[in-house]
Amino acid sequence: MRSCGFEFQAMSSVCEIRLDGDDEAVLASAARRAIAEVRRIETTYSRYRADSIVSRINAAAGTGVPTEVDDETSALLDFAGQLHALSDGLFDITSGVLRRVWDFKCRRLPDPDRLGELLPLMGWQQVEREGYEVHLAQAGMELDFGGFGKEYAADRAMSVLADAGQRHGFVNLGGDIRVLGPRADGSAWRFGIQHPRCDADTIASVEMTEGALASSGDYERYFELDGQRYCHILDPRTGWPVRGWTSVSVTAPACVAAGALSTIAMLKGEHALDFLETQRASFFAVDLALQTFHHEQPDARRFDHGALP
């Protein structure tokens, strides 16, 4: 019985598919199919490819001409709408336009006028949908699936592995993890949660035999100016980054749920923990003073403080 890790780059992250099994060739074949699925999702929902469904919807914004989408995109748009409603408008996939004024590489605060011009271009209520047709009400609006694309790819990759007959392993796309099944001997995998202020350290870990783990933090993309940290998680109502938590990690049955819950928790600020409890999510959160808070649902695995054993 072997344990094989298949590493690859996708969605701007280091990714790994781990599988336990007897025949390495069979494992490699299953991993190849799963990696192909990850790349398919990356390509389909990429903003950078002119022929992707996302780019075509964005190009037709404000033209009055709706774009027809397939079952998968329609389901993802439904999901985005539910997240918008359930987060009281904080999770909004039209907020990608803010990328035009927030430059995390150049470490510059946005010009207030330019930011002001972008605010009216955001708002899920401006996404017009009828059946399989989508239209963005104003020119300049954009849809961005980056908020749950990687997590969705992790879930789909896991499904492909299960379809290929695999039972033991996990998919890890840059820290968004979906477990296929326990190790070959039935024991759990242990995953570390990155320390939000020390790249090399883990602040907690959790053992899992199924389900997903995803984290959101202010350390992924950010810059600091005059002692203030500006991170990539932006409140669509103001256009400015949220502040309050350094990281929120959530375990849930699906990665796309864990990812959405952790991002919305970051956006909710002081209401994060109440929100997560209402959503019956198991979480591990670290505030600005590096105080930790965690709560596990019944039957969920415990988050263990401290470095990986």
Add this chain to the structure above:
Amino acid sequence: MAATDRRAARADKAGAIIAAALSLPGVMAPLKVFAESAPEHGEVAVKYLQYKDSQPGLERIKVKAPSVYVLAPLSPKWAVEGSLVSDSVSGATPRYHTAISGATPRMNDERVAGDVKVTRYEERSAYSVGLSKSKEHDYDSSAISFDAGFSSDDNNRTWNVGVGYASDKISSTNDITLHERKRTAELMVGVTQAWTANDLLQANLTFNSGRGYYSDPYKTPDVRPDKRTQAILLTRWNHHFPELASTLRTSYRYYRDTFGIRAHTLGADWVQPVGAMVTVTPSLRLYSQSAAKFYFDPVYDPDVGAPYPPGYFTNPPEFISADQRLSAFGAVTLGLKLAVKLTPDWSADLKGERYEQRSKWRVGGEGSPGLDPFSATFLQVGVNRRF
């Protein structure tokens, strides 16, 4: 109680976001583990079983039975399972009631029985064909069965239906001219329901109708009807206690047949893991049956004497039996099983049970008088390999 509070808190199941995520196509793993699919692992089990029964003053039957069981998944859609057992039976039984003096001479017999079942798994259903055969000096039995199971979309409910047919040939070492047959047909319908995340319930209804030789050639006097219909209702409930990691398995079976027997069987097992490798399972079984219509109590004709009831020769009954097994009695079994998981693939188990049968323990009526108590001990030791 903690479990009830938790259940109330989860009353609306998962949070809305989790529920929304899970309805995205392709996000949940195909439910192969829970839906109808061939078992993931094959299994070979070897067990040695020993049984001994007695009544005061007489050691009766002793059975030693090595057996083997194999389960082999051939593909995700096909599985085969089968077992073979070789009983060595020796000892004596009373020829009528519990009379020691009239006991049959000590006998020795070998019985070999085997069965094989092939199952085909589809997305939401499974279909099986089974064959079984058993052979001993004076009894040959062959049976065939078909059954099908159908699962609901959410896999929480499964319906089962099965039919079986058995053909038996009966002879007697006491009477070489005895060559009889018995044929039975059986129909079963059942439903299994996942009631909550920790409860599994099952109800099965079985009808069995047979024609042929039902009498016991080694008992005197013994003339039984040449047909019998049985109806059985079995209900089972498994409840898992997550806080204790233990499981309570309970069952109740109601049996009635056209011989006039009504029986109740109540069983309970408590499966308790102790540490990571050991599981201890104490068990209790309570049984009670009424007497067959044609069973007679040990009151004998004053002129002719045992084993004949009064008026046997002057007014012969159509059907008659003095078989203790057709009397009214109650029984209790207490058992303890110890199972050890030595490695992820190997496990071993040891089980001991003590059975006590008493007429006066009958529930819902009077037990049959004049019969000695009956006791038995069961012992099993086995080894199991998964692959």
Add this chain to the structure above:
Amino acid sequence: MPITRRHLCAAGALLVSTLFGGCALAPPQAWERGNLAKPEMTMGADPLDQRFVQHIYGSKENASGGYGVGGGGCGCN
């Protein structure tokens, strides 16, 4: 006082209501089925144990069957 059928029914009802706590049918969601898949939760347990024990009880008591179709008779004494 002999145990009557009524006593058993009352005991059974008490056991059922204690364990259920008045909870209605709440079938588990797909991700909650972990406990149901445990070996001790399956309906048919150890196959050799079951075969042997059903066989013995069938030959010492009159009631038999109800668990499934298949399997013939025997001349057990």
